[in-house]
Amino acid sequence: MTEGISMSPEELIGRVDALVRQYPIETSDPRDFLEARFDAGLAWVWAAPGEGGLGLDSTLQALVESRLAEKNAPLPFSYNPIGIGMTGPTLLAHGTAQQKSAYLRPLFSGREVWSQLFSEPSVGSDVAGLATRARRDGDDWVVDGQKVWTSWAHIAGRGLLLARTDPDVPKHAGLTAFVLDMTAPGVEVRPLRQMTGEAEFNEVYLVNVRIPDSDRIGEVGEGWRIATTTLMNERFSLGGTMKRDTAEVGAEVLDAYRAAVDRGDHNPVRRDEAVRLWIEANVNNLIAERSAAATNRGRPGPEGSVLKLATAEYRKRAANFLVDLLGAPAMLVASYRMNRPRLPLGQEVPETTSAFLRSRANTIEGGTSEILRNILGERVLGLPGDLRVDKGIPWRDIPR
């Protein structure tokens, strides 16, 4: 928490209401509304004034969110999920005053969409082993390499880039984080098509891309510490988003099972699974509350990883269950999604299969379930660490 004004919960609510009066939600451009929200210090109330906050206790953020939800206010996350969920919190924690003043406002309003450039063709789980090089050249850095699975890169104006600045030290020690201008010469973005039919992520090629040193986040060689902030926020953010959907999926599971019974399809095994899925949806909600409490105290920890693991695995099982209940029509929808033929007029395309296909990505994005189980085992349960054969070896000497 930073120095700011003191404000009672009532005064804070009054501030939210004044914002909504000034920018009526039904008639204002959502991005104008979000800019005004940032200027009113209601983006993240615990941040410093001028940085989208008021320097208040972080627990008051929940009050702002629930009042704005009551008013149906636009959600910044919908316009810029990676910016809001991951790169914004990273800039707030590690950015210079100049970076915060240049980047946070357009990030929050969604006028500037952000991407996160960590994964590469040969490194995802082992992101600290990445090979994209940044070499110092006067006041700039010159970057060469390739990133992959970069969500939203095709529409992003900025990206948070992790690159290797020193290959002669162990892998975690030789990384540095940068703000990348996605429109800079030498940045080429190539969309990748997913099995859902959408193309939300991309390959990004970086050839002789110049980044001014003023866009370096943190010290040279401090990239892993910065990346850890991003990854912890990512897991919390993904887990939180999936958790919201999970509550709906829990209800959908019961509705779908009831509908099957109404059709005369009584199946005790499915009944057990429906109830189990409903219970798990509610348990996930409790994990989410615990994770949110840790994050609000400014200490996002392994709870975020536990939440992401639980909700991602849940989403997959619930999607399997719903597709099983749907039977053959599920295949029709799968084929529609993949090939996009014209369906007969009036024929509805249920979302179940699309959710089934997308749920495969849930246990991969933001850290696979296996990696999250390692974190859970090591940091929460205190089990012996995973085998690490490259520990202490200079990155240059690690076989690739």
Ligand SMILES: Cc1cc2nc3c(=O)[nH]c(=O)nc-3n(C[C@H](O)[C@H](O)[C@H](O)COP(=O)(O)OP(=O)(O)OC[C@H]3O[C@@H](n4cnc5c(N)ncnc54)[C@H](O)[C@@H]3O)c2cc1C
């Ligand atoms: C929808 C989606 C969006 C994404 N968006 C982004 C993005 O915006 N930016 C970005 O940088 N990346 C993004 N990613 C990439 C994502 O972070 C990686 O895919 C993920 O970390 C896994 O890395 P990988 O694909 O290289 O698999 P690998 O690391 O090669 O893993 C392959 C398999 O081996 C297992 N494995 C690996 N190491 C271990 C170990 N030590 N112990 C046990 N099992 C292990 C994994 O669990 C997995 O099953 C996205 C991925 C998806 C699916």
